[in-house]
Amino acid sequence: MNRSRRNQRKVRRKLESIGYLMSLPYILHFLAFGAYPLAFAFILVFHKWNIYLPMKWVGWGNIRFLIHDPLVWKALWNTFYFVLIHIPAQLVVALALAELLNRPVRGRTLFRAIYFMPVVISGVVITILWQQLYAQDTGLLNRALTAVGLPRIPWLTDYRLAMPSIAVMATWKNVGFYVVLFLVGLQSIPRSLYEAAALDGASEWKQFWHITLPMLNPTILLVLILSTIGGFSLFIEPYIMTGGGPANSTLSGVLYLYKQAFFFNRMGYAATIGFFWAMMIFVVVLLQRKVVERDVG
Amino acid sequence: MMKRLGIYAALILGAIVFLYPFLWMLSATFKPELELGGFHLIPHRVTWENYRLVFTKIPILRAFINSLFVSATATTSVIVFGAMVGYALSRLSFPGRDLILNVILFTMMIPAQLTLIPLYTLIVRLGWADSYQALIVPGMMSGFAILLFRQFFRTIPQSLIEAARLDGCSEWQILFHIVLPLSKPVITTVGILTFMGMWNDLLWPLLVIHDRRLMTMPQVVALFSIGGLAEARVGAQLAAATLLALPIIAAYAFFQRTFIESMATTGLKG
Numbered sequence: 001m002n003r004s005r006r007n008q009r010k011v012r013r014k015l016e017s018i019g020y021l022m023s024l025p026y027i028l029h030f031l032a033f034g035a036y037p038l039a040f041a042f043i044l045v046f047h048k049w050n051i052y053l054p055m056k057w058v059g060w061g062n063i064r065f066l067i068h069d070p071l072v073w074k075a076l077w078n079t080f081y082f083v084l085i086h087i088p089a090q091l092v093v094a095l096a097l098a099e100l101l102n103r104p105v106r107g108r109t110l111f112r113a114i115y116f117m118p119v120v121i122s123g124v125v126i127t128i129l130w131q132q133l134y135a136q137d138t139g140l141l142n143r144a145l146t147a148v149g150l151p152r153i154p155w156l157t158d159y160r161l162a163m164p165s166i167a168v169m170a171t172w173k174n175v176g177f178y179v180v181l182f183l184v185g186l187q188s189i190p191r192s193l194y195e196a197a198a199l200d201g202a203s204e205w206k207q208f209w210h211i212t213l214p215m216l217n218p219t220i221l222l223v224l225i226l227s228t229i230g231g232f233s234l235f236i237e238p239y240i241m242t243g244g245g246p247a248n249s250t251l252s253g254v255l256y257l258y259k260q261a262f263f264f265n266r267m268g269y270a271a272t273i274g275f276f277w278a279m280m281i282f283v284v285v286l287l288q289r290k291v292v293e294r295d296v297g
Numbered sequence: 298m299m300k301r302l303g304i305y306a307a308l309i310l311g312a313i314v315f316l317y318p319f320l321w322m323l324s325a326t327f328k329p330e331l332e333l334g335g336f337h338l339i340p341h342r343v344t345w346e347n348y349r350l351v352f353t354k355i356p357i358l359r360a361f362i363n364s365l366f367v368s369a370t371a372t373t374s375v376i377v378f379g380a381m382v383g384y385a386l387s388r389l390s391f392p393g394r395d396l397i398l399n400v401i402l403f404t405m406m407i408p409a410q411l412t413l414i415p416l417y418t419l420i421v422r423l424g425w426a427d428s429y430q431a432l433i434v435p436g437m438m439s440g441f442a443i444l445l446f447r448q449f450f451r452t453i454p455q456s457l458i459e460a461a462r463l464d465g466c467s468e469w470q471i472l473f474h475i476v477l478p479l480s481k482p483v484i485t486t487v488g489i490l491t492f493m494g495m496w497n498d499l500l501w502p503l504l505v506i507h508d509r510r511l512m513t514m515p516q517v518v519a520l521f522s523i524g525g526l527a528e529a530r531v532g533a534q535l536a537a538a539t540l541l542a543l544p545i546i547a548a549y550a551f552f553q554r555t556f557i558e559s560m561a562t563t564g565l566k567g
Contacts, residue, residue: 018468019389023397026382029438034404037415044415051421097311100304107308113553114312117319120549120556121542122497124515128522128538129322132531138334140321176315180561233410236499240519254410258500261414271414278411 044271051267062272072273075253076280078163082252083231085167090227091220093175098182099212112183116176123173123236130169131156131241156242159249166237166250174230178223185219186212221292225285232281253277326536333531347532348540351521354533356509357540360517365544367432367513368495374437375491376484383446384472388458398447401440417504431505432513436495441563442487449483450476486559489552496545514541 045062049055066072097115101108118126133140134155142152155165189212197207213220234252238244244251244259253273261270320338326347328340351357385391386398416435425431453476461471477484502516512520518537549556 015389015468016391019385019391019394022381022385022389022468022472023394025378026401026438026443027397029378030400030404033416033419033435033438034412037412037419038407040415040419041411044418049418051418097308100308100311103304105304105308109554111308111312112557114315116553116557116560117315117546117549119560120493120545122499122515122545124497124499124519124522125538125542128518128534129318131522132322132325132333132535133318135531138531140334140336143334143336172315177560180557184561229408232408236519239499240523243523254500257410257414258503261417262504267414267418274410274412274414278408281408281410 041271041275044268045275047268049267050265052265055268058268062269065269066272066276071248071251071256072253072276074248075251075256078249078251079231079234079253081163082167082170082234083228085164086170086231087224087227089168089171090175090178091223093171094178094182094223095216097175097179098186099208101179101183102186112176112180115179118173119177121173124240126169126173127237127240130172134165134169134241157246159245159247162242162246162250166234166241170230170234170237174227178227181219181223182216185216189215217292221289224288224292228284228288229281232277232284253280322535323539325532326539328532330530330532347530347536350530350533351537351540355517355521355537356512357514357517357537359510360512360514361540363429363511364496364514367429368492370429371433371436371495372488372491374433375439375442376487378438379442379446379487380472380477380480380484382443383450384468384476386443387447387450388476389468401443404440405444413500413504420505426505427508427511429511432502432511435501436491439487439491442491445483445487445562446480449480453479485552485555486562489548489556489559490563493545493556 046057046059047055048058048061101111105111132138136142136152136154136157139155141155145152154161156162193211193215194207197211202210233254235254235258238250238252238255239258242250244255254277257270257273257277260266260273321336324338324340325333327343327345328335329342329344329346332341382397386394420426420431420435423430425434457475458471461475466475497515498513499515499519502513503519506512506516509517518541521537522534
């Protein structure tokens with residue numbers, strides 16, 4: 001009896017140590033490349049550092065500089081401008097396509113695969129392609145406009161249009177992903193709800209407004225959050241297409257952070273921008289969650 | 298009847314909007330510069346000049362091998378370690394297990410922008426700037442992959458594992474010979490997501506790699522396009538972009554369903 005209990009304990013001990021051993025790689029990797037950079041971010045915010053010379057304590061210097069840095073606020077405004085166009089466009093197009101695909105149509109898999117294709121392809125490819133579509137003289141979009149007698153549009157060279165142009169491109173790239181999310185959402189709505197509504201004589205529009213939309217609320221919230229995070233992570237598109245111009249109208253937070261680190265070697269300040277940007281993401285996502293959840297309640 | 302036609306018309310219009318630009322891009326890479334403004338998809342005169350320019354101006358082949366090596370190594374590592382930690386977290390009990398789980402959930406909530414610069418300075422201080430380690434090591438482990446494995450492993454019947462233990466299998470043997478062969482769906486999901494993320498990433502390679510011989514493919518293609526090496530030749534820029542897209546498109550053509558389902562899980566879990 002005693003021996004078997006001791007044996008059992010021995011087996012348990014052995015399983016425990018194997019558990020630690022198997023988790024060890026993650027723990028070490030987390031300490032080096034997760035926890036350390038996270039802690040170091042808080043240190044960098046209060047220092048001036050170009051990596052090569054010793055760090056210099058500047059107290060609130062970086063934060064004060066950030067608050068008075070017009071380019072940070074410009075980047076934040078640009079991001080809001082981007083999201084303001086990108087999210088509604090994304091929601092409407094994705095929901096419309098998903099709603100069409102959710103009907104008994106032939107070739108549904110093929111259509112879904114085509115809409116999804118830009119999602120898997122590198123943003124570098126998409127941006128180089130759209131740069132040609134948007135080109136002032138040779139671009140396909142302007143060629144199409146002039147062919148029907150309309151004037152050319154300065155898609156990327158006008159400071160008011162450049163960000164909306166990037167937002168349209170980003171919508172084209174990502175919308176297939178949201179079509180799939182909405183399809184999953186649509187398929188989870190019980191058919192009986194529609195049948196009951198149809199018996200009561202509700203039109204298809206009514207059904208959409210009073211059944212589909214409310215039932216899709218969790219998906220809509222998800223799309224809002226994911227596109228907001230995407231908007232705050234905007235980098236490849238302005239980096240390749242515009243370099244942040246014209247007149248900083250497409251400067252994004254990540255592009256600004258990259259420039260500060262890469263061209264000026266200002267690690268402390270770049271980290272401060274990153275810190276500020278992460279806080280903004282938290283705030284915006286929390287606000288969205290609050291608003292959408294209140295609407296549901 | 299009219300309504301059905303309308304639905305198909307809308308779906309087909311959508312398909313054209315997403316497909317035509319890609320087809321135009323592919324055809325443009327074979328067009329001489331003068332033909333580029335046209336909407337036609339079959340070049341009047343086919344030229345290889347654009348691809349010749351890409352291969353002579355930038356180390357695209359080397360970049361392709363770099364990207365392949367970096368993405369494949371990181372993906373293998375994410376799968377092996379993801380399965381290992383996922384197994385420990387779902388099938389072995391030890392004090393501190395929940396703490397590890399909470400740490401993983403916590404790291405997934407942190408926006409990448411927060412740790413980007415500190416991580417970059419760490420790489421520089423380690424002397425890893427301009428090295429394969431800089432590209433691979435930070436991405437060798439993924440909390441999300443661990444969670445996916447953990448969740449899948451929990452569905453495997455405990456009796457199977459107990460039986461193997463009674464037969465004298467070690468936990469390592471159970472993991473690699475019994476559990477993993479049953480886990481093809483998660484392995485594909487994690488594999489596709491990780492490989493695609495690594496293959497398409499631009500920001501991180503731009504920060505840590507400045508030596509042209511070590512650059513990844515998105516990096517080389519992006520710099521070719523904006524750095525003036527393409528001599529403002531649109532056809533050549535599109536040819537470079539096409540080469541970058543090709544491997545992912547080829548994989549997507551065969552496994553589109555798996556791609557879509559894998560990506561959908563990231564959204565739904567995230």
